[in-house]
Amino acid sequence: MKTTIKSISLIAIAILLISSCGQKKSADIPGISKELVDSASYAIGASLGSMVKQAEFGDLNMKELHKAIDDVMADKTLKVDMSLANDIITKFLTKKQESVNIINVEKGKKFLEENKAKEGVTELESGLQYKVLAEGNGNSPAPEDTIEVHYRGTLIDGTEFDSSYTRGETATLALNQFIPGWIEGVQKVSEGGKIELYIPAELAYGSQKMGVIEPGSTLIFEVELVSLRKAIIK
Numbered sequence: 001m002k003t004t005i006k007s008i009s010l011i012a013i014a015i016l017l018i019s020s021c022g023q024k025k026s027a028d029i030p031g032i033s034k035e036l037v038d039s040a041s042y043a044i045g046a047s048l049g050s051m052v053k054q055a056e057f058g059d060l061n062m063k064e065l066h067k068a069i070d071d072v073m074a075d076k077t078l079k080v081d082m083s084l085a086n087d088i089i090t091k092f093l094t095k096k097q098e099s100v101n102i103i104n105v106e107k108g109k110k111f112l113e114e115n116k117a118k119e120g121v122t123e124l125e126s127g128l129q130y131k132v133l134a135e136g137n138g139n140s141p142a143p144e145d146t147i148e149v150h151y152r153g154t155l156i157d158g159t160e161f162d163s164s165y166t167r168g169e170t171a172t173l174a175l176n177q178f179i180p181g182w183i184e185g186v187q188k189v190s191e192g193g194k195i196e197l198y199i200p201a202e203l204a205y206g207s208q209k210m211g212v213i214e215p216g217s218t219l220i221f222e223v224e225l226v227s228l229r230k231a232i233i234k
Helices: 002-021 034-054 062-073 082-115 180-188
Strands: 129-134 146-155 160-163 171-174 194-199 219-229
Touching (some): 129 180
Antiparallel strands (some): 146 160, 146 171, 146 219
């Protein structure tokens, strides 16, 4: 969040610098053609738009946004004290994230409530649900064991956000390095087996946003336990 605000601030500074040059006609600035000024102007606008889009501000009043730019360019009194601008942006993003989190948690609860009634699905006391897709023929891992897995992660709407199958290589890591839902769930399958995990937000990434994973998201993982290496307990 801080990086995004800093980036937007840098673009704002760039706009101000360009606008100060724009007080003169491009023909009055040696070596700068009208075409270059137009291209730079468009590039700055595109960069600003891209940063606003990447920050996923959403629901902005574009009329107010454009007015603010016009006011800055015209040296008018601003409706917002610039010393408070970053605080206002941060507050907006925080409130938006909280709102998205609440909505997604409720969606997840509804999904899990319906899902636990499906054949083969088991719900644990923690709220984690799982379904064994294929029985293995080896040991089941403990949290400190190193596991080699193939997996696919999706949102409850089916959107895939990660897949070792797509990358064409397995992932190897100590089980206790994964999210809580994995740590608990993968212990329910043995080596060579396959399991599907239905992980509520509090056992996944909680209120954090991780790429396409929005705050409060319930996640689904299909995990194939290829092999495991027992930890050496000293």
